[in-house]
Ligand SMILES: Nc1ncnc2c1ncn2[C@@H]1O[C@H](COP(=O)(O)OP(=O)(O)O)[C@@H](O)[C@H]1O
């Protein structure tokens with residue numbers, strides 16, 4: 001689909017959600033359009049999505065013009081809702097650790113993510129719908145993730161899995177989470 005010549009009528013689209021920066025609709029062709037309040041944020045997010053192209057954990061970005069991005073639709077459930085409903089399984093905790101590892105592999109300076117920006121696909125695979133400041137903010141431990149998991153009563157389970165899977169990383173995290181008052 002050549003989106004630059006594509007005349008999008010939002011009345012034909014399905015409202016998916018709204019965040020701090022933008023509003024998101026599903027297009028008739030199945031992809032989504034995210035319309036940003038500020039072009040600056042649009043450019044930043046598009047550039048991150050382009051940099052991470054090739055990683056299966058992020059939606060493909062197809063096109064961007066002015067204040068919008070056309071990107072791949074991500075199904076599944078928001079991690080927050082998923083944990084509320086199902087708790088945090090061992091596999092999901094491993095998935096989160098792997099996702100943070102993927103951030104590192106992609107050269108992110110921000111090794112952190114909010115629960116509401118992660119979507120759980122039907123097979124348990126984790127997708128990031130909304131990467132922010134991944135290459136500009138400096139954060140070397142999952143502070144927001146831990147804060148979100150704590151609220152959901154799942155932080156202890158997560159850290160227990162981290163301790164068995166990646167003990168060195170666990171020790172680093174525990175020290176930093178203690179300093180942040182989260183454990
Ligand atoms: N690629 C996508 N596939 C499906 N739903 C999406 C997608 N991107 C965003 N959404 C929905 O739109 C909402 C707002 O999008 P988000 O990218 O988080 O905006 P913001 O940058 O303003 O936080 C999300 O909470 C989610 O419900």
Ligand SMILES: [Mg+2]
Pocket residue numbers: 019020116117130
């Ligand atoms: Mg968001």
